Every structure is written in structure tokens, then in C-alpha cells.
Amino acid sequence: MVEEERISILNDEDPSDGDFVTYWMQSSQRTVFNPALEYAVDKGNELDLPVVVYFGLTDDFPEGNERHYKFMLEGLKEVEKSLEDRGIQMVIKKEIPKEGAVEIAEESSYLVTDRAYLRFLKDWRKYVSERVDCPFVQIESDVVVPVETTSEKEEYAARTIRPKIQVQMDRFLKELKETELKHPSLDFDFETYDIKNIEEVVDKLDLEDVEPVDQHIGGTSTALERLDTFIDAKLHDYPERSKDPTEDGLSGLSPYLHFGQISPVQIALKVKSSGSPGSEDFLEELVVxxxxxxxxxxxxxxxxxxxxLPGWAYDTLKEHEDDHREYEYSKKEFEEAETHDLYWNAAQNEMSKTGKMHGYMRMYWGKKIIEWTATPKEAFQIALSLNNRYELDGRDPNGYTGVAWCFGKHDRAWKEREIFGKVRYMNANGLKRKFDADKYVGQIESL
Ligand SMILES: Cc1cc2nc3c(=O)[nH]c(=O)nc-3n(C[C@H](O)[C@H](O)[C@H](O)COP(=O)(O)OP(=O)(O)OC[C@H]3O[C@@H](n4cnc5c(N)ncnc54)[C@H](O)[C@@H]3O)c2cc1C
Structure with missing residues (x-):
């Protein structure tokens, strides 16, 4: 049963005379632990109709590139097969998702979707809600506690949101049972875009050319394997090892979370039930x-x-905008890892070669872009654009927040200094105190 707080009705239409219920899959690209899918199956059973899952594959997705698409398609291929095993037809169309959703809604009795938080993805849902004649319902499937249930306003920092999440969390940490399907939809003869040969599909789509990576293979089954390995081998000393980029101490789950290939509720339940001493620190990252x-x-x-940014951070950066910069680099020099700093270059190379920079290095990486760019405004845009281009988990709320954090968001004022003003500063000596930074450089050079 899907919790009421996850459900939002996006229009006020009555069920129409359609042949099926459609789940427009967008953010939650999985069949396991997916409340939007289970809600659609429930609705289909209630209306005595089959369920169809629609996915719009567009080559026009903002900042999407070949690297992201290979990972996403690996996941979607698994989704297609798993839906088929359950008796549900998946319809993939090469078109702008919001337009495809409106089209398929013409034949549907009910339209269900998952939730997203970025501006243009909210706009897609609004666009659909204004055009369909059947009920359109959104299920918030990729957070533990639904966003408005936690808070009705923007929170100031982790310390202000933490108690609000903690007081609700247990209520939302519940197993999600698969609903038995009454009416299979495999007999419908929809035309669907063939994604069997992923390399070919990536080549055919008109995508920005960023080399795909092999270190991370998309899909729920790989995500679940990673989760199990992480819990068995790494979770117990996550609090210490997660801060050392020379150690393989992280879960590696962020790309899977970004594409909705794994549920945060499922992760949190497994982590909690492990009873591991590292659970609390890990749940602080995953949930809070x-x-x-x-x-x-x-x-x-x-x-x-x-x-x-909060006023204090914005003002202090502006006050120091004209401070002398000892080094100043262009976006291209950053992108090609051509700074004077070996550690920064290694971090940039880790991201561009593997599609995932270690979390600790991301902070240093972002801070140094501020220090070595002509203005904070330019630095913000360079950091976002590189993050979104090369990280498999980029283009995500976490990416916008991580970049903003480097500029003072969700943080407090520190001692005032050049360029940064009162925004927190990081330097290479700090890295060396925490871990063997030269070893990290060596590891990245050998990739
Ligand atoms: C400049 C900068 C840019 C970042 N860009 C992104 C991004 O594009 N996408 C992204 O998912 N994360 C981003 N982060 C946050 C964080 O670095 C990554 O989530 C983390 O490194 C992902 O690796 P993991 O899954 O192995 O982490 P683990 O340590 O195993 O954490 C498990 C999960 O907890 C969450 N998490 C961990 N750290 C954070 C954090 N600091 N803030 C929010 N959630 C967190 C993530 O969902 C992560 O998958 C960024 C941080 C900074 C400072």
C-alpha cells in the first residue's frame, strides 16, 4: 500500500474510457520497490484494466550525453525484461516524454507518474496535467520522507531538517509488496523503440559526445549487488573509510539513485536491519x-x-570579487585538468575517466574552482557544468546542492579571508592531513 503522503493528484479529471492504465516512468527507472508502479497496478486492478508502462526517450534531455545514456539504457533494458516477466508491456517511444505522455493518455483511463524536483521536470508534469482528459496522479517514489511532509519551506541546513526527517522516518521505512497483476498487457501491439543493442542506440541518438565508462554498469540488479557488497564489506567502517579517497569505502550507489534504479527506502531498510555500527553515519548521508x-x-x-545562496554568503563573495587571484583558469583548462595543482587535476581526471569522483574530493574540487576563477558567478557555472557533464550522478538535486555548498549554502560563516570572504576554505595541506593525497594522485594516474 502506497502511503497517502506520496500521492498527489495533478488534475481533476474523472477516469475516462481508456483501454488501460498508464504509468509514465520518468524518474523511478526500476520495477523493484517502486511505489508509482505498484500504485498503477493497484489502479488497473481496481478498474479491471491492464497496465502499460510508457517511457519517452529523448535526445534533447538537458545536459544528457552518451555517458549518461549508456548507463540509463542498461537500466531500462532490465526494466523492460522485468516488466515483461510480470505481464506488463513497456512502450518506449523516441520522443519528448511530456508529449508522448499526453499522446498515450488519449487511450488511457488513468495516468500515473513518479516525482521529480528539478524545474524543467516539474514543468513537464505541469504540461501534461493541463492537457490530459483522464486523472493524472504523481507518486513520490525516490525519497524516504516525502518532501512536503518533512517541511513546507526551504530548510536552512542539515541541522534544521534532521529532526524533521528523523521524527517521520520510521513511518516511511516500510517494505513495499508487489501487487498481484489481474490483467496482463502483453497482447497489446504497441510499437516500441528497440533498445536491445545499447551501443547502437547511443550512436543513433543525437547526443553530446562524452565517452561512456565501463566502471559502472547501470541497472537495478547491479545496484542491489553493490548494496549487498557494501553492507557486508564496507559499512562497518564507513565513518572512517568514507573520508579517504584512496580507499574504496563508499557505496557507489549515487548513479543508481540518480536514475531511480534503486529505492532509497530499500537501501535504508537493508542498512538498518544489518545492525552495523556504520549505519547511522550512512543514513545521515542517504536520507538527511x-x-x-x-x-x-x-x-x-x-x-x-x-x-x-544565503545573504551572508552572497554578500561576502561579492565583497571579495575583485580580490587578486594568483591563478586564473578558463573552463577548458579546468576541463582538461590543466591546473598547477596535482590533487585537483587528479580529482578532475577521476571524474572524466570514471564518471564518479570521490565525495571527499568533490568538496576540494569545487572550492578550488572558486579560488581560481575570475568571479564567483563564473565559478558557479563552471562547477555545475563540469559536474553535470562528467558525473554519472550529475544533473541531480545533490549536484546542485553540492556545488552550492562549496559557495556557502547549508554552511555557516568562517573566518574572513581573500576571495572566499567568510565562506569555508579548503587547501591541499588539509587533504594531506586527512589521507595520503599523493597515493590518490598515483591511483588516478594509473587508471
Ligand atoms: C561539489 C559537489 C558536487 C556533488 N555532485 C553530486 C552529484 O552530482 N550527484 C550526487 O548524487 N551527489 C553529488 N554530491 C554529493 C556526494 O559527493 C555524492 O552523493 C557521493 O560522493 C556519491 O557517492 P556514493 O554514492 O558512493 O556515496 P556514499 O557515501 O556511499 O553515500 C550514499 C548516498 O548518500 C547520498 N550522499 C552522500 N553524500 C552526500 C552529500 N554530501 N550530499 C547529499 N547526498 C549525499 C548519496 O545519495 C549517495 O549515493 C556532490 C558533492 C559536492 C561537494
Missing amino acids: RRELSMNFVNYNENYDSLEC
Whole structure:
């Protein structure tokens, strides 16, 4: 049973005379632990109709590129097969998702979708809600506690959102049973876009050319394997090892979470039931920090520009805008890892070669872009654009929040200094105190 707080009715139409219920899958690209899918199956059973899952494959997705698409398609291929095993037809169309959703809704009795938080994805749902003649319902499937249930306003920092999440969390940490399907939909003869040969599909789509990576293979089954390995081998000393980029101490789950290939509720339940001493620290990241990001992009219209910052951070950066910069690099020099700093270059190379930079290095990486760029405004845009281009988990609420954090978001004022003003500063000596930074450089060079 899907919790009421996850359900939003996006229009006020009555069920129409359609042949099926459609789940427009967009953010939650999985069949396991997916409340939007289970809601659609329930609705189909209630209306005595089969369920169809629609996915719009567009080559026009903002900042999407070959690297992202290979990972996403690996996941979708698994989704297609798993739906088929359950008796549900998946219809993939090469078109703009919001337009495809309106089209398929013409034949549907009911339209269900999942929830997203970025501006243009909210606009897609609004566009559909204004055009369909059947009920359109959104199920919030990719957070533990639904965003408005946690808070009705933008939160100031982790310390202010933490108690609000903690008081609700147990109520939402529940197993999600698969609903038995009454009416299979495999007999419908929809035309669907063939994604069997992923390399070919990536080649055919008109996508930005960023080399796909092999270190991370998309799909729910790989995500679940990673989760099990992480719980068995790494979770117990997550609090220490997660801060050392030379150690393989993280879960590696962020790309899977980004594409909705795994549910945060499922992760949290497994982590909690392990009883591991590392659970608390891990859940702080997975639930508190991650859901602070959703809160930020949902309530702060300016999440992708310097204007998102709290007044003190914005003002202090502006006051120091004209401070002398010892080094100044262009976006291209950053992108090609051509700074004077070996550690920064290694971090950039880790991201561009593997599609995932270690979390600890991301903070240093972002801070140094501020220090070595002509203005904070330019630095913000360079950091976002590189993050979104090369990280497999980029273009995510967490990415906008991580970048904004480097500029003072969700943080407090520190001792005033050049360029940064009162925004927190990081330097290479700090890295060396925490871990063997030269070893990290060596590891990245050998990739
Ligand atoms: C400049 C900068 C840019 C970032 N860009 C992104 C991004 O584009 N996408 C992204 O998912 N994360 C981003 N982060 C947050 C964080 O670095 C990554 O989530 C983390 O490194 C992902 O690796 P993991 O899944 O192995 O992490 P683990 O440590 O295993 O954490 C498990 C999960 O907890 C969540 N989490 C961990 N750390 C954070 C954090 N600091 N804030 C919010 N959630 C967190 C993530 O969902 C992560 O998958 C960024 C941070 C900074 C400072």
C-alpha cells in the first residue's frame, strides 16, 4: 500500500474510457520497490484494466550525453525484461516524454507518474496535467520522507531538517509488496523503440559526445549487488573509510539513485536491519543530506545560480570579487585538468575517466574552482557544468546542492579571508592531513 503522503493528484479529471492504465516512468527507472508502479497496478486492478508502462526517450534531455545514456539504457533494458516477466508491456517511444505522455493518455483511463524536483521536470508534469482528459496522479517514489511532509519551506541546513526527517522516518521505512497483476498487457501491439543493442542506440541518438565508462554498469540488479557488497564489506567502517579517497569505502550507489534504479527506502531498510555500527553515519548521508538536496531544489527557484545562496554568503563573495587571484583558469583548462595543482587535476581526471569522483574530493574540487576563477558567478557555472557533464550522478538535486555548498549554502560563516570572504576554505595541506593525497594522485594516474 502506497502511503497517502506520496500521492498527489495533478488534475481533476474523472477516469475516462481508456483501454488501460498508464504509468509514465520518468524518474523511478526500476520495477523493484517502486511505489508509482505498484500504485498503477493497484489502479488497473481496481478498474479491471491492464497496465502499460510508457517511457519517452529523448535526445534533447538537458545536459544528457552518451555517458549518461549508456548507463540509463542498461537500466531500462532490465526494466523492460522485468516488466515483461510480470505481464506488463513497456512502450518506449523516441520522443519528448511530456508529449508522448499526453499522446498515450488519449487511450488511457488513468495516468500515473513518479516525482521529480528539478524545474524543467516539474514543468513537464505541469504540461501534461493541463492537457490530459483522464486523472493524472504523481507518486513520490525516490525519497524516504516525502518532501512536503518533512517541511513546507526551504530548510536552512542539515541541522534544521534532521529532526524533521528523523521524527517521520520510521513511518516511511516500510517494505513495499508487489501487487498481484489481474490483467496482463502483453497482447497489446504497441510499437516500441528497440533498445536491445545499447551501443547502437547511443550512436543513433543525437547526443553530446562524452565517452561512456565501463566502471559502472547501470541497472537495478547491479545496484542491489553493490548494496549487498557494501553492507557486508564496507559499512562497518564507513565513518572512517568514507573520508579517504584512496580507499574504496563508499557505496557507489549515487548513479543508481540518480536514475531511480534503486529505492532509497530499500537501501535504508537493508542498512538498518544489518545492525552495523556504520549505519547511522550512512543514513545521515542517504536520507538527511540527500533529502536536504530535494528540499533545496524544490523550494529554491534559484538552485542553479549564485542567487540561491544565503545573504551572508552572497554578500561576502561579492565583497571579495575583485580580490587578486594568483591563478586564473578558463573552463577548458579546468576541463582538461590543466591546473598547477596535482590533487585537483587528479580529482578532475577521476571524474572524466570514471564518471564518479570521490565525495571527499568533490568538496576540494569545487572550492578550488572558486579560488581560481575570475568571479564567483563564473565559478558557479563552471562547477555545475563540469559536474553535470562528467558525473554519472550529475544533473541531480545533490549536484546542485553540492556545488552550492562549496559557495556557502547549508554552511555557516568562517573566518574572513581573500576571495572566499567568510565562506569555508579548503587547501591541499588539509587533504594531506586527512589521507595520503599523493597515493590518490598515483591511483588516478594509473587508471
Ligand atoms: C561539489 C559537489 C558536487 C556533488 N555532485 C553530486 C552529484 O552530482 N550527484 C550526487 O548524487 N551527489 C553529488 N554530491 C554529493 C556526494 O559527493 C555524492 O552523493 C557521493 O560522493 C556519491 O557517492 P556514493 O554514492 O558512493 O556515496 P556514499 O557515501 O556511499 O553515500 C550514499 C548516498 O548518500 C547520498 N550522499 C552522500 N553524500 C552526500 C552529500 N554530501 N550530499 C547529499 N547526498 C549525499 C548519496 O545519495 C549517495 O549515493 C556532490 C558533492 C559536492 C561537494
